Amino acid sequence: MSSTQQSGGGTATSAVPPTSTSTPRLLPSASGWWYLGGRRLVLLGPAAADAAGRLDPAVERQLLATGAHGPTPVRAYALTALTTTACNLGCAYCFQNTGPDPRGGSQPPRIDGSAMSRQTARETVEFAAARMAEAGLDALDLHLSGGEPLLNPAGCRDLLEFAGPRGLRSARLTSNGTLLTPTLAGELAGAGLRSVRITLDGRREEHDLIRVRRSGGEGTFDVLMARLAKASAATELRWELRVNVSQHNRDGLHALLDQLAERVDPDRCQIMFALVNDTGVGYRNTLARDADLVDRFVGWLGHAAERGFRIRRPAATRPDLGGSSRGRLGVVVSADGTLYGRVETAGRPDAAVGTLHTGYRPEAEIAGRWRGAGPDPALRAFRDAVDARVLDFLHATGRLDPPAQLPDPTGSATPAKPVGPVGPAPAAGLSACGGRR
Numbered sequence: 001m002s003s004t005q006q007s008g009g010g011t012a013t014s015a016v017p018p019t020s021t022s023t024p025r026l027l028p029s030a031s032g033w034w035y036l037g038g039r040r041l042v043l044l045g046p047a048a049a050d051a052a053g054r055l056d057p058a059v060e061r062q063l064l065a066t067g068a069h070g071p072t073p074v075r076a077y078a079l080t081a082l083t084t085t086a087c088n089l090g091c092a093y094c095f096q097n098t099g100p101d102p103r104g105g106s107q108p109p110r111i112d113g114s115a116m117s118r119q120t121a122r123e124t125v126e127f128a129a130a131r132m133a134e135a136g137l138d139a140l141d142l143h144l145s146g147g148e149p150l151l152n153p154a155g156c157r158d159l160l161e162f163a164g165p166r167g168l169r170s171a172r173l174t175s176n177g178t179l180l181t182p183t184l185a186g187e188l189a190g191a192g193l194r195s196v197r198i199t200l201d202g203r204r205e206e207h208d209l210i211r212v213r214r215s216g217g218e219g220t221f222d223v224l225m226a227r228l229a230k231a232s233a234a235t236e237l238r239w240e241l242r243v244n245v246s247q248h249n250r251d252g253l254h255a256l257l258d259q260l261a262e263r264v265d266p267d268r269c270q271i272m273f274a275l276v277n278d279t280g281v282g283y284r285n286t287l288a289r290d291a292d293l294v295d296r297f298v299g300w301l302g303h304a305a306e307r308g309f310r311i312r313r314p315a316a317t318r319p320d321l322g323g324s325s326r327g328r329l330g331v332v333v334s335a336d337g338t339l340y341g342r343v344e345t346a347g348r349p350d351a352a353v354g355t356l357h358t359g360y361r362p363e364a365e366i367a368g369r370w371r372g373a374g375p376d377p378a379l380r381a382f383r384d385a386v387d388a389r390v391l392d393f394l395h396a397t398g399r400l401d402p403p404a405q406l407p408d409p410t411g412s413a414t415p416a417k418p419v420g421p422v423g424p425a426p427a428a429g430l431s432a433c434g435g436r437r
């Protein structure tokens, strides 16, 4: 079989190990420029770029020569599996809603609901294992998603069970947290789960306006905080707490961080803040992405760090592995076994790229379905402004380890050592639990 031939749902094995190429970023620093390469973070002098942020060609050549940027090896196949497309909450901003609740309540119509059977879980992992073999990968990163995946705990257990012998390297769960009892958290951790992402919308008074029970509209802050504290005490799970930022909650987020620090071990929690966009289904974020909001984001992240939480070190923009490889290095499998390029589109019939049984559809039919448009330019500029300040904060407070080197007074590139693994792209804002980072 040639290296380009399609085989029942994927591209055939290549002798060349797969790599991924991120997009480097250049951000202004307090003393020059931060260069966020795919491999290294580099602190450059002030003359390394012009006022418009264009790198000096000689500096760019130095960066390339030092290997700060370039393709990075892909070590594991990225499998996202929706154990169910149903949810017990009725958040107005959920991208899985198909419109606002016509009665103005907590039951917006959603994508069709289904739950993953044990047989589909088995076939999901077998599908991923076949793609891994084709790509020459022997490790699997599993993401359990939904809807609310814990509405189908058996599906979560099944996927972890089947993935275990297939090179499971990491397993994470995205959940609204309301169903995560200590017993279930212990079971899933015992089966290989390592981390859980949970979204908050502020303190109780703001969170309970948005993240409400679908059945009756009640708020979920108290039950979430109780679940978080007990599951954290009962397991070694790590937590990624995403705080959606909107006009509703911006004035209470320092207090929220203080409340969280009393409930969980901050050292096991990564905090991130994200702007929630209007998805056209009944929720509008009116926050201006201005200098004041940049100050607030930096202030919240700084406060989180001071309270001992982990915060993500800004990095180069890494492509979504499944979408950018057109299913070769990752895929999203919905609860009924339909395949998608992105979790945001799962459950939308016009976005499907195939099924577990038939494999990927002909590329000509699905070429536009693998990748999204990405953040709009204004959101990207806002994110850059925050990340530049965050890097300065991390550097000034000794949190970049080892610290980036000071700029060369000649303005030439001064490569710093890597400051740890390059993380996923920083928070881009989209709504819903399973959404984009």
Ligand code: SF4
Pocket: 087, 088, 089, 090, 091, 093, 094, 095, 096, 146, 147, 148, 176, 431, 432, 433, 434
């Ligand atoms: S945002 Fe998450 S918790 Fe809210 S309705 Fe959507 S899937 Fe459920």
